[in-house]
Amino acid sequence: MAHQIRILVAKPGLDGHDKGAKVLVNILRDAGMEVIYTGLHQTPQMVSRAAIQEDVDIVGLSYLSGAHVGLTEEVIKALGEADAAHMKVIVGGNIPKRDYGALEALGVAAIFAGGSSYEEIISSINKLVD
Secondary structure, three states: OOOOOOEEEHHHHHHHHOHHHHHHHHHHHHOOOEEEEEEOOEEEHHHHHHHHHHOOOEEEEEOOOHHHHHHHHHHHHHHHHOOOOOOOOEEOOOOOOHHHHHHHHOOOOOOEEOOOOHHHHHHHHHHOOO
């Protein structure tokens, strides 16, 4: 029996828009993944604790606010401090191409800007966990 992928989807920071994240949660569940959605206004420490508590394979961070680089850095730091640096972090939402290098330098495993297809996201997640 294949391993069921466990993914945490979180909205760090003060961004109050989560319709896209909720749609993605349903798409990932339909693809056979176990998805934990933390809801809005999560601190990086809350995201890290939830990821560890749920023992996820992937931490998915959704942004529309423009605070993606700083908040992602804080989430990755919190995961590292909790000995959970093995969890892969992916980022999606309103992510300008100019920020890809900074996110990759932080250790982000995949970046999905607006307009990314669900097939691309699902395929990338499957490859990251294999």
